[in-house]
Amino acid sequence: MGRFEHYITVGRDRLRCGYTTGTCAAAAAGGAAELLLTGRLPATVRVDTPAGLPVEAELLEPSAGPGWAACAVRKDGGDDPDVTHGALIFARVEETGRPGVAVDGGEGVGRVTRPGLDQPVGAAAINRVPRQMIRAQVEKAASAAGYGGGLLVTISVPEGPRLAGKTFNPRLGIEGGISILGTSGIVRPMSEAALIDSVRLEIRLQRAAGARDLLVTPGNYGERFSREILGLGLSHWATCSNYIGEALDCAACEGFRTLLLVGHIGKLCKVAAGSMNTHSRVADGRRETLAAHTALAGGERETVAAVFQAVTTDGAVEALDRAGLRAPVMASLAEALGQQLQRRAGAEMETGAIFFSDRYGVLGKTPNADRLAALHPPAARKEGQPDPGPAGT
Structure with missing residues (x-):
């Protein structure tokens, strides 16, 4: 065989x-x-x-x-x-x-x-x-x-x-x-050097096609959520896998005007802590980051401990809901995420982000996220044209 x-x-x-x-x-x-x-x-x-x-x-x-x-x-x-x-x-x-x-x-x-x-x-x-x-x-x-x-x-x-x-x-x-x-x-095999080359290539192709405003997702989850839940168009979209920092560097170098990042909270909370390569072998810190923002939002010791001990980010959100702290913690996380993205991108390109989970939907946005999302309207379908439906895996 x-x-x-x-x-x-x-x-x-x-x-x-x-x-x-x-x-x-x-x-x-x-x-x-x-x-x-x-x-x-x-x-x-x-x-x-x-x-x-x-x-x-x-x-x-x-x-x-x-x-x-x-x-x-x-x-x-x-x-x-x-x-x-x-x-x-x-x-x-x-x-x-x-x-x-x-x-x-x-x-x-x-x-x-x-x-x-x-x-x-x-x-x-x-x-x-x-x-x-x-x-x-x-x-x-x-x-x-x-x-x-x-x-x-x-x-x-x-x-x-x-x-x-x-x-x-x-x-x-x-x-x-x-x-x-x-x-x-x-x-599907993942060679780091090859994947980074692929990320850069996608972004450069978008710029060569005339795009000025870029939508970036780490992978399929973000792409599907952007299209099916947020209703965004994907004509100016690129994937970045775990290489958030590389994508920001390349987009800024190519002269994009804006970059909107859409991803799962489990990945983007790492970015909020400054980890620009989110692969589990390189960075984690999800529970530490969420626990820190819970404390910043005034969470009691018991709530901070529950967030820290949660097995998944959804479990952490559940603990925040019990304490009535989801909104302030997600707002604090979004603020940190926006700062980290903008610091890496520099002053010439505006960045924003939306993070979500499959269970809870949208969990947080940077203050400018809705405005950047409006730059990616869905493609108009001709009368009688079927809905393309979910993307394949």
């Missing part, structure tokens, strides 16, 4: 994509279900990922017994291997007396111990999209075999406990192993 051969161009580099632990778990589950229900193990299993790219994964280390079967898929991180690259992701499928397909985690898959994550406390750290992918693969195998009973899928990663120590899982309250992740099913 050959490796996954899908490539993307990042800057001047041609980089090979890989596939996520979620895709591996889904492929292994589909293979194990077929082995259980037909007695045959295919050499490979095809998974149609949410990104629209099919993955043909090789099935390894099969085993079976009365009422159960198992096999594994090896994680392929492509040209951007993370700590799970090369790890074996196992799936065991067994018959049950309950209808439907249940999914759980076994050895090496972490358990959620704190609220605020993708899964509830006590659940295996297998995120929502991977769970959907696993069920889809197993249901497809059951349908093909004419099986109508219940099945339990248990995902395990023997190397998980060791690998988890190299991730943020212990800090997030995920204990005992790694998480099974992936919203697109595909790992």
